[in-house]
Amino acid sequence: APSQLLPPLQRLRVAVDAPQHSGLTGPLDYASEQALAPGSLVRVPLGRRELLGVVWPAAREDAATGAEFPLQDLRPVTAALDALPPLSAHWCSLVEFAALYYQRSVGELAAAVLPPQLRELEPKQLQLRLKKLDKLALPVPAEPAARPELSPAQAEALAQLDELLAQNGTQSPQPLLLYGVTGSGKTEVYLRAAEHALAAGRQVLVLVPEINLTPQLEARFAERFAGTAMVSLHSGLTPAQRLRNWLAAHFGRAQLVLGTRLAVFASMPKLGLIVVDEEHDPSYKQQDGARYSARDLAVYRAHLEKLPVILGSATPSLESWHRAEEGRYRRLSMPQRIGGGALPKVRLFDMNSLPRNKGVTTALSKPLIEALRQRLERGEQSLMFLNRRGYAPVLHCLECGWKSECPHCSAFRVFHKLDRTLRCHHCGFTERVPPACPGCGNPDIAPLGRGTEKLEEQLAEALPGARVARIDADSTKLKGSLEAQLGAVHAGEVDILVGTQMVTKGHDFRRITLVAAVNPDGALFSSDFRAPERLFALLMQAAGRAGRDAEAAARSEMWVQTWHPQHALYQALTTHDFERFARSQLEERLSAGLPPFAHLALLRAEARTAEAAKAFLQAAAAVAAELDGAGQVLLYAPVPMQVARVANIERLQMLVESESRVALQRLLAAWLPALGALKREHKGLIRWAVDVDPLAI
Numbered sequence: 144a145p146s147q148l149l150p151p152l153q154r155l156r157v158a159v160d161a162p163q164h165s166g167l168t169g170p171l172d173y174a175s176e177q178a179l180a181p182g183s184l185v186r187v188p189l190g191r192r193e194l195l196g197v198v199w200p201a202a203r204e205d206a207a208t209g210a211e212f213p214l215q216d217l218r219p220v221t222a223a224l225d226a227l228p229p230l231s232a233h234w235c236s237l238v239e240f241a242a243l244y245y246q247r248s249v250g251e252l253a254a255a256v257l258p259p260q261l262r263e264l265e266p267k268q269l270q271l272r273l274k275k276l277d278k279l280a281l282p283v284p285a286e287p288a289a290r291p292e293l294s295p296a297q298a299e300a301l302a303q304l305d306e307l308l309a310q311n312g313t314q315s316p317q318p319l320l321l322y323g324v325t326g327s328g329k330t331e332v333y334l335r336a337a338e339h340a341l342a343a344g345r346q347v348l349v350l351v352p353e354i355n356l357t358p359q360l361e362a363r364f365a366e367r368f369a370g371t372a373m374v375s376l377h378s379g380l381t382p383a384q385r386l387r388n389w390l391a392a393h394f395g396r397a398q399l400v401l402g403t404r405l406a407v408f409a410s411m412p413k414l415g416l417i418v419v420d421e422e423h424d425p426s427y428k429q430q431d432g433a434r435y436s437a438r439d440l441a442v443y444r445a446h447l448e449k450l451p452v453i454l455g456s457a458t459p460s461l462e463s464w465h466r467a468e469e470g471r472y473r474r475l476s477m478p479q480r481i482g483g484g485a486l487p488k489v490r491l492f493d494m495n496s497l498p499r500n501k502g503v504t505t506a507l508s509k510p511l512i513e514a515l516r517q518r519l520e521r522g523e524q525s526l527m528f529l530n531r532r533g534y535a536p537v538l539h540c541l542e543c544g545w546k547s548e549c550p551h552c553s554a555f556r557v558f559h560k561l562d563r564t565l566r567c568h569h570c571g572f573t574e575r576v577p578p579a580c581p582g583c584g585n586p587d588i589a590p591l592g593r594g595t596e597k598l599e600e601q602l603a604e605a606l607p608g609a610r611v612a613r614i615d616a617d618s619t620k621l622k623g624s625l626e627a628q629l630g631a632v633h634a635g636e637v638d639i640l641v642g643t644q645m646v647t648k649g650h651d652f653r654r655i656t657l658v659a660a661v662n663p664d665g666a667l668f669s670s671d672f673r674a675p676e677r678l679f680a681l682l683m684q685a686a687g688r689a690g691r692d693a694e695a696a697a698r699s700e701m702w703v704q705t706w707h708p709q710h711a712l713y714q715a716l717t718t719h720d721f722e723r724f725a726r727s728q729l730e731e732r733l734s735a736g737l738p739p740f741a742h743l744a745l746l747r748a749e750a751r752t753a754e755a756a757k758a759f760l761q762a763a764a765a766v767a768a769e770l771d772g773a774g775q776v777l778l779y780a781p782v783p784m785q786v787a788r789v790a791n792i793e794r795l796q797m798l799v800e801s802e803s804r805v806a807l808q809r810l811l812a813a814w815l816p817a818l819g820a821l822k823r824e825h826k827g828l829i830r831w832a833v834d835v836d837p838l839a840i
């Protein structure tokens with residue numbers, strides 16, 4: 144019979160990005176005439192659309208949706224992208240882990256991290272692309288450019304790394320926490336480590352927080368490894384560039400991949416080393432969709448593929464620091480700057496010492512203006528920064544020091560401008576802003592914090608003739624404007640650079656001898672429990688901008704204007720003592736039951752009315768309470784998100800906490816599938832989402 148001539152149909156499980164409302168969360172079954180290996184890329188029909196899918200390895204436990212259908216009833220795969228080698232089993236495991244951990248479907252995650260243009264790729268185009276790929280330098284380790292003699296600390300770090308590299312593939316090496324002050328030569332360690340891995344014929348993945356803020360790192364890799372194929376992967380690429388670079392990594396043609404958080408999912412068949420630079424940086428956490436932490440996934444990936452991973456920072460995240468303390472990570476310290484450059488002397492300027500005029504303060508103290516004037520006279524540059532962005536405003540009375548503390552929590556209530564309320568983001572306690580300070584009756588209570596623009600104006604007034612440039616998210620909206628502004632600073636066309644925390648990252652300004660934090664106190668009293676950690680990192684990083692030049696180091700200073708000079712954070716800063724700061728923070732976290740001593744997830748709900756969102760979260764909490772029989776997980780009351788309304792949508796969130804990561808994961812896995820059905824019962828609800836290991840609560 145003719146049917147015998149047809150190849151037998153195969154059943155394939157395919158990870159495909161089915162919409163959330165479809166309720167299809169696992170891979171789907173399709174029929175194929177061709178036997179396709181797991182990891183193969185395919186195009187499949189879903190509803191009336193055609194989507195990119197990945198043939199998924201056999202399930203560990205759950206059957207794919209469609210498994211109950213007989214083979215001949217399954218829809219066929221439209222096309223196989225069989226000119227591409229399949230994604231590796233490791234890659235599939237990484238995506239599967241991330242999907243499980245961050246509570247998304249594998250299909251959604253796979254679709255989010257693969258270049259979208261893969262879908263449109265026809266075999267013919269692919270041949271063309273591959274030809275272009277061949278033009279990338281041949282994978283021959285080139286003679287590295289001239290490189291400096293290693294310092295003893297660097298040599299020690301590399302010796303340890305080589306030990307781990309030698310274990311190659313036999314066991315998962317311990318992650319390395321490379322803890323070294325700015326200028327201690329961490330980048331040089333990355334370069335050498337990469338060199339060793341490349342020489343062994345392996346690929347190297349280097350993750351950076353934000354690519355346009357770290358052009359120097361990219362330049363140093365490019366310079367050192369001239370002749371080695373290096374590509375970048377980040378969201379600033381055009382779709383065509385992203386596809387090309389992704390393919391280069393996937394075919395093993397690109398030996399070095401430098402990228403932002405998305406690049407942690409790069410397909411690299413010969414991966415031998417992962418570097419995570421500035422591992423503490425919050426931009427490693429994806430803030431929508433699948434809210435993964437690329438830093439944490441890098442560690443997982445290294446474990447999975449049994450490779451070394453280097454986490455580098457001058458101010459490691461408290462999570463990583465804690466793991467090093469526990470001995471789970473191997474810590475390598477590089478406490479000295481190369482070439483003896485000293486860190487600038489830190490001066491805490493006590494704002495309480497200024498005369499007060501009716502509660503109105505100037506952002507700039509006279510002594511700071513004087514310090515700026517000295518720099519002007521010597522032809523040196525100054526850097527002043529504010530970190531107004533990203534911190535919730537707390538109300539503050541300048542007369543008596545009152546702050547908008549919550550009576551029920553050890554936290555400050557946040558000023559919500561729209562309805563003029565003070566809200567606690569932990570327990571939900573809300574009050575209207577009092578007409579005057581509850582402490583002393585002063586009517587001038589104001590949010591802590593001031594804008595960069597205002598500062599720019601005040602500088603122009605106080606120091607006429609000074610060339611002031613402002614760098615912040617507003618002044619750099621236009622493409623290329625950041626580079627142009629930075630160029631002007633490097634060229635010496637700017638005397639005083641004013642900016643937000645953007646200016647403190649990565650730039651090596653040689654002529655800066657004064658760095659000033661104008662009013663960083665807001666972070667001390669933020670409702671965000673990570674705010675002090677970030678402030679410390681920011682101040683240390685800012686301090687690192689000064690004194691790079693050994694000759695100028697002697698007269699380099701960092702000024703901090705503060706109302707709280709005795710605060711433990713600032714006291715640790717005066718001696719550049721991260722370890723002391725980390726100790727005090729970890730003690731606080733331990734007593735408050737916060738990460739790394741507790742594990743958190745946030746369930747968020749969005750609705751037309753706050754009532755609808757709240758009702759959903761409360762119903763969800765009731766479901767969770769039933770599932771969590773052992774009571775290992777704590778559910779808090781729903782509260783409005785910091786930005787409670789966006790585009791007329793009310794947003795609420797509920798904190799879920801457990802001492803046990805496993806217990807939290809177990810609850811989420813059982814709980815979230817039930818929420819789909821619950822959503823249908825709550826008509827006013829628009830959407831819900833979960834954020835596992837949220838950065839802020």
Ligand code: ADP
Pocket residue numbers: 291292293294297323324325326327328329330331332481
């Ligand atoms: P980090 O990444 O810790 O800030 P870098 O690796 O950028 O430090 O090193 C700081 C400076 O010292 C750079 O200009 C770098 O070229 C230089 N440098 C690094 N290692 C050495 C070394 N072993 N000998 C001489 N100069 C070095």
Ligand code: ZN
Pocket residue numbers: 540541542543544545580581582583584585
């Ligand atoms: Zn007061």
Ligand code: ZN
Pocket residue numbers: 549550551552554567568569570571572
């Ligand atoms: Zn409270």
